[in-house]
Amino acid sequence: MKRSLNLQRLQNETFDICIIGGGASGTGCALDAALRGLKVALIEKQDFASETSSKSTKLIHGGVRYLEQAFKNFDFAQLKQVRHGLEERQIVLQNAPHLARPLPLLTPVFSWWEGLYFSIGLRMYDFFAKGDALPKSRWLSKKETLLRMPSLDAKKLHSAVLYFDGQLDDARYCLALAHAADEAGVAIVNYTELLDFERDNAGKLTTAVVKPLESDSSFGIKAKIFVNCTGAFADFVRLKANPTLSHRIRPSKGVHVVLPYEVLKSNDAMLIPKTSDGRVVFAIPFEGQLLLGTTDTDYKNLEAEPILEDQEVDFLLDTLAPYLAKRPDKSQVKAGFGGLRPLLAAGDSKSTKKLVRDHEVEHDEHSNLVSLLGGKWTTYRYMAKDTIDKTCELLRLERPCQTANHVLVGGEDYAFEDWKTIQMVYRLAKDISKHLIRKYGSRAHKVARLTQENIRWSQRLVEKYPFIQAEVIYQVREEMALTIRDVLARRMRLEIMDWEAAQEAIQVVADLMAQELGWTPAQKESQVADYYQQIAFFVNTAVK
Incomplete structure (x- = not known):
């Protein structure tokens, strides 16, 4: 990836598509479009995956909680989310086997009834994932559970349900997408900020005015169509293209705490199925440490980086403590981080945890801007497919998506x-x-x-x-x-x-x-x- 050469291309060439945003959705769209034979540019204001795409829970999943909500609330939108997530889970695993792998998860239970409830739910999860290569869920005895996760409180524990999802290194996965897009011919650069748009007489966008970090001057990127993939910041680009649009994104903050591996003493992850704020929390082995999260709260100050705060550390440790024989101490916290979810606004909902993690491809006819709104890491490829399908339709092209079996940089001949x-x-x-x-x-x-x-x-x-x-x-x-x-x-x-x-x-x-x-x-x-x-x-x- 040669940034200086790509910057020269941005100044001297005209593109079919210019993508704004270098997270999972933006790099996913860039790779998809390039594999369809389109001439593509991508700019990112900061670094690749510098926002949401590097600050996830590192899971590739359909969403166990979404499945529960779907049946409790007869909400088929949630069910669609689960199905898409489980379909994409296998693709994410196979296309970068060095960065993504299956992950066993335990759900500890404290009674026979709880075990039955979660066992049935996870069997349904398996049903929607039929055809993939991950092992199926099973109900473990107390003895089996403690052998796998010896840090659990043996006095309270009845048993546990074991199931499988996937895990990824999110930031490096995004970087592999960016690198693959670059090798497919995309003129891709980081640290290049969108300042404004230029338009034709009909108000349609013709040029993105941008400024690289190291330069005092700006230049224009010419393209037939512009695609907004800026996640939680999507409204900023939408309103720059058309100030009459209403806001669509409701950012939600989620934080994670990092503790020593010895707190859980297991290569399995743990799903905590119920918390005081109505979410689920995961305790996950990652890079030799234990990753604990996440929370879900409204976040309005997009100018400031979301960070882990003292009271959030307390909440997560208090959530984990009832499951362990020894309570984790605040002094054990080794690191932590905060991130934003780009949730789609939904009426008068007062709780971000009730918003569906689905995506929408919006086309503003006035400016001709295409915006990819919402979504989650697991379905990045499906989201990109929908977006580039729409873009090809606007360009009057018929070119099918090629990304389902496209192995990313580093995954070729991996052993x-x-x-x-x-x-x-x-x-x-x-x-x-x-x-x-x-x-x-x-x-x-x-x-x-x-x-x-x-x-x-x-x-x-x-x-x-x-x-x-x-x-x-x-x-x-x-x-x-x-x-x-x-x-x-x-x-x-x-x-x-x-x-x-x-x-x-x-x-x-x-x-x-x-x-x-x-x-x-x-x-x-x-x-x-x-x-x-x-x-x-x-x-x-x-x-x-």
Whole structure:
């Protein structure tokens, strides 16, 4: 991914489609359109997956809660959501096997009746997922449950129901989509902000006026049609295209806490089926830690990044505590993050948890803007298909979607056992070799090969984690990383795993990036100071 070359293309070429937004939906749309033979541009104001798409619960699922609501409330819209989610779940797993994998989940129960209720519900979940490769649900005895998850409170526990969904590294999955789109011919760039639109005499959009982060001047991207994939910020683009439109998005904030793996002591995840605010909460093993979330509250200040706050930490720990033999302590919190869901506004509903996580493709006839509104990670490909179907209709083209079986960057000829080859050829530690294969797939050899260019790049960034210096070099050269946070938050995930370790890595990452990007000493110092301050703010807000 060569950002400078793509910026030149944006200034000098005319495109069929210009996509605004570089999250899962935007990169998904870009890849879909390119595979149909369209000439595509994509701009992202910040980094790929910098908002919602890097801050999910990391699950690929149909939605157990949606299924329950569908039958309780005779709500067939929820049922459609479950069906689409389960259909797409298998595609997400198969198209990036290095970044997505099956995940066993336990639902602990405290009575025979509860066990029966959840067992029947999850059997129905299996029914809607018929035909996929994931194992079916089953009711476990108390003994079986404790063998799988020994941290549970044995005195209260009756049994548990086991079922399967999928898990993904959301930010790197989005990056794989962006990388695949780039290789399919998309002129894709991050850190390029939409300032305004230009129109023809009929009011139809002809040009997006944009400004790259590093430039003091703007330029125009010419396209036949513009597609808005900005998630929780979709109304900003819609109203810029047509100020008479009404707001459609109701952002909802969800937060996650990261705890040590030892809190749950299990490679299985846990579904907590009922909370004080009427949601479900998941406790999920992720990157050697335990990810706990999420919440669901209205969020109105879109100018400020949603972050984990002290009272939200208390809520999540209080939700988990009744299930465990030993209550988790606030001092164990290692990291955390907040994110936004781009929920579609629904009448006078006062509760965001009642809003359907469905999507809608809107076409504004006045400006000709197409907007993809709502949705969730699991159905990103289906959402993109609907959006590009509509776009092709407007362009009067008949070109079918090609993404269902399109393997993403790193998934080609992927074999996890190749970590042994990397270990042997490049003399890297076992945990490092496994990490490289899991995150870069079949491209892991390109990362490892950098250690032969400079032996120091084989060194770890932080002693207790498998990240190495060569990854920073690769991420700058091949994955458009421009800031320290691009590396530590999204391409390596250290920020969301361990705030202390992320702070430890800042200076080394800054030195490597300065070398590759040609930062001046002042630029490097500014990057380091800003990120130290950001991490300190996260820590102080979450754990008071």
